[in-house]
Amino acid sequence: MARSRFLPDNFTLMLIATVALASFVPVSGQAANFFEGVTTAAVALLFFLHGAKLSREAILAGIGHWRLHLLVFATTFILFPIVGVVLRPVLEPLVTAQLYTGVLYLCVLPATVQSAIAFTAMARGNMPAAVCSASASTLLGIVVTPLLVKLVLPQAGDAQHDALESIGKIMLQLLLPFLAGHFLRPFIGNFVKKNAKVLKVVDQGSILLVVFTAFSAAVVEGIWRKLPVEALLGLLLVSAIILALVLCFTTFIARKLGFNKEDEITIVFCGSKKSLISGVPMAKVIFPSADAGLIVLPLMIFHQLQLMVCAVLAQRYARRPETPDADEAVAGSAKAGV
Structure with a gap:
């Protein structure tokens, strides 16, 4: 069972298949424009459903x-970029x-929501704090990430778009x-909760669409x-070095x-994650279409690596003895409805 944690999950296999499909059958011209429109709609639906899923009680808790x-x-918006910039002379070769x-782009991205919360739950960490922190990181990233891109990568973005224009597009x-979605939660929240599989399909489908159009x-x-x-082998090593430094x-x-231990778990899992769901659509806005595929490749590799390593860490945390503090944290997360 433990060895299976080091194998790629189904979604990673689908990502690999999508990259392969785009490599052999890339779309261009009118077909590319069609896929761009479908992708934009799918990403909008994805964030709409995530807004409906987020519990206001969990935020307050x-x-x-x-x-x-x-x-x-x-850690997310200062340490990661500093590590990427400082180690550039060593890692870029x-x-x-x-x-x-x-790599620098993934360093300025917000934290992921689903896996950070899932691993915190698996490790018996502070769930309400994880929900609040990961969700807030995603929302902050809409503004902070384009600004950091201009700071860390002043020559890499689309010359036609400044940071404010990128922020405006990402917000839209x-x-x-x-x-x-969040304001409509009282009306559709129960439906979204009962149909979690639908959200997962939209999650994965929208990312696969973005990856396909970007790589095409x-x-x-x-x-x-x-x-x-x-360079691909070097990229795996670079991702491992950055992840190890941040986890430590x-x-x-x-x-x-x-x-305490519950808060430590939340800090480790929320602070070390980078969001594929936010990062791929934002790359399509910030960078020229021809560059976006190569830009998101480090993020895809880092994403799989963080899942495998954090799954092992979560299991290790979960094996610790029960304590009164842990019981209170679990009770608090139950009250928050997460």
Whole structure:
């Protein structure tokens, strides 16, 4: 069972198949325009359903834990970019300059919601705080990520779009549907909760669509001619180094600042994640279509790596003895409706 944790999950296999399909049968011209429209609609539906799923009670239950949230946000939006920039002279030779642009892009992305919460639950961490922190990170990322891209990668974005224009487009495509879904939660929340499989299909389907359109454009521009096999192996090593540094830092600082074990778990799993769901659509807005496929490739590899490593960590945390604090945390998450 433990060994299976190191094997790719079904979604990762679908991502690989999507990249292969785009490599052999890329769309272009009118077909590409059609897929762009379908992809935009699918992503809007995705964030609409996530807004309807988010419990206001969970937000209120976790929002008061400001020290934890500040630490998670600092790790996500300050530590990650610093690590990417500082280590660039050492790590960039392991990949290509264009691939390392994708590495820096993943460093400025918000935290993921689903896996951070799922691993926190598996490890018996502070669930209300995890829900609040991960959700807030996603919303902050809509504004913060384009600004950080301009700071960390001033020459990489589309020259026709400045940071404010990118923020406006991302808010229109992601934040507006999210808020609409959340405000309609009293009417559709139960339906979304009872049909969780539908949300999963929209989750995965929208990402697969974005990856397909992005890689189609990249293949038309000759992505595989520009990308040596050694660079892919180097990318796996670069992702592992960055993830290891962040996991070690979040664990150390959480203990150094006196957080209890449940809060430490939340900090580790929320602070070390990068969102594929937010990152892929934002890349399509921030970067030219021909570059987006190569830009999101490091994110796809990092995503799978973080899932495998954090699954093992969550199991290790879950094996610790029960304590009164842990019981209170579980009870608190039950009250919050998560």
